[in-house]
Amino acid sequence: MKKWQDNKGWLFILPVFLIVAFSAIIPLMTVVNYSIQDIFGPGQRIFVGTEWFKETLTDPRLHEALWRQLLFSGLVLLIEMPLGIAIALTMPTKKGLGASLCLVLVALPLLIPWNVIGTIWIIFTRPDIGLMGALINNMGISFDHTASGLHAWITLMLMEVWHWTPLVILLAYAGLRSIPEAYYQAARIDGASAWAIFKYIQLPKMRGVLTIALLLRFMDSFLIYAEPFVLTGGGPGNATTFLSIYLVKIAVGQFDLGPAGAFSLIYFLIVLLFCYLFYQVLLNVGKGEAS
Template sequence: MTVTRIEEPVADAAAPPETSDKQPDVKPKNNRAWLLVLPVVVSVAFTAVIPLMTVVNFSVQDIFSPSDRIFVGLEWFRSVSRDPEVRSAFLRTLMFSAQVLLVEIPLGVAIAVSMPRRGVWVSAALVVVALPLLIPWNVVGTIWQIFARADIGLGGWTVNNVLGVDFNYTLDSTDAWITVLVMDVWHWTPLVALLAYAGLRSIPDPYFQAAQIDGASGWATFRHIQLPRLRGVLTIAILLRFMDSFMIYTEPFVVTGGGPGNATSFLSILLSKIAVGQFDLGPAGAFSLLYFLIVQIVSYVFFTVLTRSGR
């Protein structure tokens, strides 16, 4: 029996491909999804945009009464920028933020490295470290206002009677500065520690196993494995802590009220004094806009420098 092989015709390679008259299916657009974003837009408009435009309106006016106002242009901006009290408060706030970063970032990383990575003590360590973050800002100020007092506070009494140091934050400007700085370190270092701990937990175990096989020391492991992989987390921690420390208000206001003298009078306290105490809405509006601009510029510089060094 003979089987005949039938060969199918081969299409000419030079022939153009067949075109189809069918149009591709186009998925219809549904703009109703924007309705889900509408509540967010309205909320942001009422909580951010409208107050911001109100402040901008105040910053170019000299307000005598709700119905009696004079347009002054950029006069308040020039007045605030040339005010020596504002410049002193700016330098004071910048110095405080720098000291906060120099203390809290290394201390938070050290706490994160020393925390357990496995076992039953992980949850206990996380709870203990996070406890200061659960306390409201005004309560933190009240706690340290009493704790650091030399007559009835445990901390102030210990420093004076046990360590033999003459400490009184209500009279001495250096003691007041140290009290506010230690209070902020106690309150916000746990945030840096938790962020760094999350970054450390994301490092795969084979890295540590390879370092152990190579006989790397603890410092070498931290320097070449842990620290490079914490760069992104530390960038976020530095930005958060700078912005928060540069805008600090509640804690020093409760503890020292900006005193003694102007030792702890930061930009936020001075702004509150102008806006609420003196009710100068024009200068306060210009002050707040310059304050906002400074925070944005310095944060952008921080972010740019840290991300470029990472690359």
């Protein structure tokens, strides 16, 4: 009787355990299962150990995709973080119609489905009828993201910045609003300049939300799929073939489930590693500060 009572707690964990098992552990183990076997059909499988991992890690096309991905995420963070903070700083501080309107307008891109965003930008940048594409081409500059890798990148970056900077703005704005008015008064009494207020009050006070913004933006941009898939399909050539696009090509296009499984696990570990690093760095920089 006593034993049963002591173990009763497990019953309460069971629902959570089941949910996590079905939503995370079982799918992950399925991938692990694929990554160490060569599967020909139902009941026809050979254990291959680490072969797929070796193959994936030495795949030059994967290396190219990884560098492309890193460059893309790096640029995204470099542009979106400062831009988001800058725009948040210029937003109205007082509650009212102005602030509400600003927030809705800013949040608009976030409300559009991702594949629709790709379609919008395909039309927007078409050299013949697109508002942006036609405008640039009529100015005498040849611009076509289906022909030039550089143009594809520029278009993709513009789309990404337009789509996701609002998230950074919203988070930064929330962080700014949570700073008590007394801080600004105290700074004015101390005779601090606007730059000093930003550097010594606003930025440290926003650190918490900015850490979250940075992590979210890194993860999302590192895992980006739908928008480039619709806009460029990974081209021209392989110019915009990011990790996820390459992965889908292997898994769905070539139906190589083994290498795709290994690839997925490596991909997952890379994201995890970067997030951990970012988190640790930001935690250390902000040590002892109010969150």
